[in-house]
Amino acid sequence: MSSSNNHTLVLTILVASCLLLVLTPMLFKKRTKWSFNPENKHVYITGGSQGTGLALAKRLAAQGAHVTIVARTVAKLETAQTEITAACRSRDQQKVQYQSANLCNAEESARALRDAEQLMGKMVDYVFLCAGGAKPVMFSEGTAEDLKGEIETDYYTAAFTAHAAVKSFRTHPTPSSCRLVFVSSICGLMGLTGYASYAAAKFAVRGLAESLRMELLLYGIRVHIFFPGTIYSPGYDEENKTKPAVTKLLEEADEGVTPDKAAELLVRGIEREEYAIACDLTGNLIRSLTKGAVPANRTVLDAVYASIGWVALSIWRRNADKIMVAERHRGSGAAAASS
Numbered sequence: 001m002s003s004s005n006n007h008t009l010v011l012t013i014l015v016a017s018c019l020l021l022v023l024t025p026m027l028f029k030k031r032t033k034w035s036f037n038p039e040n041k042h043v044y045i046t047g048g049s050q051g052t053g054l055a056l057a058k059r060l061a062a063q064g065a066h067v068t069i070v071a072r073t074v075a076k077l078e079t080a081q082t083e084i085t086a087a088c089r090s091r092d093q094q095k096v097q098y099q100s101a102n103l104c105n106a107e108e109s110a111r112a113l114r115d116a117e118q119l120m121g122k123m124v125d126y127v128f129l130c131a132g133g134a135k136p137v138m139f140s141e142g143t144a145e146d147l148k149g150e151i152e153t154d155y156y157t158a159a160f161t162a163h164a165a166v167k168s169f170r171t172h173p174t175p176s177s178c179r180l181v182f183v184s185s186i187c188g189l190m191g192l193t194g195y196a197s198y199a200a201a202k203f204a205v206r207g208l209a210e211s212l213r214m215e216l217l218l219y220g221i222r223v224h225i226f227f228p229g230t231i232y233s234p235g236y237d238e239e240n241k242t243k244p245a246v247t248k249l250l251e252e253a254d255e256g257v258t259p260d261k262a263a264e265l266l267v268r269g270i271e272r273e274e275y276a277i278a279c280d281l282t283g284n285l286i287r288s289l290t291k292g293a294v295p296a297n298r299t300v301l302d303a304v305y306a307s308i309g310w311v312a313l314s315i316w317r318r319n320a321d322k323i324m325v326a327e328r329h330r331g332s333g334a335a336a337a338s339s
């Protein structure tokens with residue numbers, strides 16, 4: 001081997017070692033800033049009467065939070081209030097209350113937040129926007145009301161409460177301790193047969209959250225967004241009653257989690273100061289591939305996810321499209337509900 005070859009080899013090894021030294025901690029480093037602490041905070045959870053919102057409420061109550069849940073149906077709110085109270089770390093030091101409101105309405109959303117603060121005697125600290133729900137339907141078979149309904153249920157419920165919350169946060173003694181947490185969906189990252197109007201609304205939530213993440217740096221208010229796949233909630237059971245068969249088939253690629261697991265993963269993501277939070281590998285591949293200009297969770301790992309996602313999602317999509325074309329040939333573009 002000539003000496004110039006030797007030099008090249010040594011140089012290559014040197015450069016590779018340096019890269020490894022720099023990249024390894026980026027890959028494996030855990031963020032150590034644990035400033036998320038629900039203890040003694042006023043936590044406001046829309047959609048807190050069932051499913052993910054309820055699971056989250058119980059989890060945060062167990063960590064010492066004061067909780068307000070918001071939804072429309074009073075009977076469900078009362079049952080949930082009892083369950084959350086039972087989960088509290090210290091029942092005589094924590095308060096659990098509810099507000100009944102239709103959060104598609106701006107005035108009611110603002111009123112519910114104001115009343116909750118008054119009743120609690122404490123401004124809201126953490127606001128979780130879990131209210132929502134899908135009504136999957138083939139686009140051509142749905143009504144104009146279905147189109148409006150998804151925007152109301154999934155976008156306005158988030159936007160109006162976010163608006164009221166940010167106004168309150170700005171008068172909070174320490175706005176930089178406040179957090180605003182949106183709940184989108186994998187359908188807020190990619191569209192899917194049967195979810196046209198739902199995905200549109202969940203993409204809208206993403207645009208809102210993404211703009212606010214940057215804008216609210218002005219006050220130090222932190223924003224997060226959750227992109228879960230299937231969650232086995234009461235809402236999921238309900239939507240499955242009318243879900244097109246082909247949508248069910250396409251969804252099989254995603255394993256799904258219980259509401260309690262979803263809440264656990266959401267909290268873990270917040271503790272790690274992640275802006276965009278996904279549930280599992282599939283979620284992380286799609287999240288990283290469609291990241292845009294938001295901060296990565298772990299720079300190198302997200303780049304690896306994005307590269308794998310580029311290949312994996314292309315393959316998945318080819319198959320999904322084949323399923324759709326096969327449906328066309330079966331003449332069941334109108335694929336009706338139930339499996």
Ligand SMILES: NC(=O)C1=CN([C@@H]2O[C@H](COP(=O)(O)OP(=O)(O)OC[C@H]3O[C@@H](n4cnc5c(N)ncnc54)[C@H](OP(=O)(O)O)[C@@H]3O)[C@@H](O)[C@H]2O)C=CC1
Nearest residue numbers: 047049051052071072073103131132133185230231233235
């Ligand atoms: N389940 C799933 O597979 C997935 C769900 N998601 C999202 O996660 C969030 C939670 O879903 P999930 O756990 O299924 O919960 P559920 O669908 O089981 O519960 C929805 C909650 O939102 C409340 N809600 C709905 N509409 C309104 C409204 N207009 N005003 C006030 N409250 C309202 C409901 O109460 P009430 O009806 O009494 O008002 C209920 O408390 C939703 O945003 C959903 O889109 C995302 C991905 C997957």
Ligand SMILES: CCCCCCCCCCCCCCCC(=O)[C@@H](N)CO
Nearest residue numbers: 134185186187229230251253254312316
């Ligand atoms: C290896 C790469 C594979 C890629 C697979 C992609 C699979 C997509 C499955 C999407 C599942 C739908 C989740 C959201 C559903 C939802 O939000 C509603 N149920 C709301 O209630």
